[in-house]
Amino acid sequence: MKEYDLVIGLEIHAEVNTNTKVFCSCKNSFGEEPNTNCCPGCLGLPGSLPVLNKKAVEYTVKTGLCLGCEISPLSVFERKNYFYPDLSKAYQISQLVKPLCLGGGLELDSGKFIRLNRIHLEEDAGKLIHKTKTIGTLVDNNRGGIPLMELVTEPDISSASEAVEFLDKLRRTLIYAGVANCKMEQGGMRCDVNLSIKEKGSSKLGTRTEMKNLNSFKMVTRAIEYETKRQIEEIEAGNKIIQQTRKWDDNKGKSYAMRSKENSNDYRYFPDPDLLTVTISKQSIEEIRKSIPELAKDRIIKYTEQYNLPEYDARILTNEKFISDYFDQCLKLTNRPKQLSNWIMTQILKVLKDNPCEDLNEIINAENLVAIVDMLEQKEITRPNANELFNILCFSNLKAKAVAKEKGMLVTLNDEELENFVDEVLKNFADALKDYSRTPEKVIMFFTGKVMALSKGQANPLKTQGLLKNKIPNIIKE
């Protein structure tokens, strides 16, 4: 069998995080009663006129700036004409000739740069809800008119893993920039995959197919793997690849031909006569640029350079914005970044796995986590007690210090009591002293452990070690 190269381009749709729709003032929100967020405008009733949402334009421009695009000073909205039951106007307002952003792209970890061709703004369509055979299919128009950014890459991607890495990085950028929520399970981010194969090393591109509306990374991977295999089998069998749009069925793990691929002229695009040309001044571009918050890559630099965290920690903490936000919130209360990072990466993320949420304060509030970390570092509490305290505080409104005190978890011995414990273990385990000249640290740790056990965790380990270091040399001399 010959070897083949994969050529993949992505078209990503992301719903823009505005309060209202893109051409009317209906609410932009998910999960409400069907057909409650609709007006004559987004239903396309005769006589209604679109009014462009400035925020949606700003957010698209902001996205473009985050991804290094060139922002078009003049941009035009066009009508893309087609009929489908979820599109009551029978046209979608979109952009073809003059989109808001051109160029740009994202770098993968390997250093490979995936170029973007463009980002444009358009309106989402409604949603078809397929019920039983007797009820038929229903239309929910709440989604119709929600602002949608379409980001189109160049065919620079050559594997499923590169596609997923690109999507993951893009998703993180949009979330950190605050322009989109990208909730893939709610359709907030969807991806179309354009795929063709060519003989390894050849510059001649093959015929491509398009798979539409993949809404999870797993689906993207499976669909790419399936389609690659299918195209190779067709070519090896001497058949031609037909340019077509294919529907991916995730349950069956197969794709089906939907329709032969249409070209843009099939849609009879023309400028929407109800909308003005959008002009964006250099000054407003600079203002939008200034409003870009810290992105994940900025936070990685901050965590590694300013807080000296390993890159591994920095990547895990910034993987989701809400985790990084929580870490930053905790760091306002203490200056122990590595200790905090350890607690978040181990204990908290473990709890999060079974209890998905979008704010780690719901698991344990920042004040309580910081209190545990500080008490532990100041040796006011032992490690096992700290772990137990953490478990008690999860999903509770209790306060760390109060619980630790009430449960007798704090190290509370006075100096005299501590000295008694130290003397007792030195007497009980006198044999261990013979190793002191050879391995003093080890012997100190051994006795500290015994004091902790005898005092049921009430001894301060630092003080215990100090006492041992004073006492042992004297005992040995005697």
Ligand SMILES: [Zn+2]
């Ligand atoms: Zn509306």
